[in-house]
Amino acid sequence: MMFGRKVMQPRLVAWQGDPGKSYRYSGVTWDPDPWGTAVAEIRDRLTTKLGIRFNSVLLNLYRDGHDCMGWHRDDEPELGPEPCIASVSLGAVRKFRFRKMGDPRQKAEVELGSGSLLVMAGRTQELWQHALPRMLRVKESRINLTFRVIR
């Protein structure tokens, strides 16, 4: 929902997780689909690597470089303070940008390649916005899995 209107997101989205772990963002509530086998395997590898048992995941499909995600923070109340979000990327390499809240001249950019893991933790969501910009020359698709702990 933007300015009270329903707007199509320029990406395809699904939500998987433990029963009852619903997620509400941009005015939409997502009830979880059951864990897919491959997704649960990645979740378990993250538990081994990071020592965190994620109970849900947002799955994003960017069909090509036209699909994107605008500036935002993952700061919904159900994520609690200082959430740890583990972001796994597969497929096309895409840029991922950060800008500081209150001082957008402070920014950072990383390239997320296939198989990469980006961990956002501590005060990242409080202090920084992030975005995945359009990259029109990218013709391939990209899947991004952002594992979360819903409280």
Ligand SMILES: O=C(O)CCC(=O)C(=O)O
């Ligand atoms: O696609 C990505 O790398 C990030 C997606 C994202 O920011 C989100 O779903 O909150």
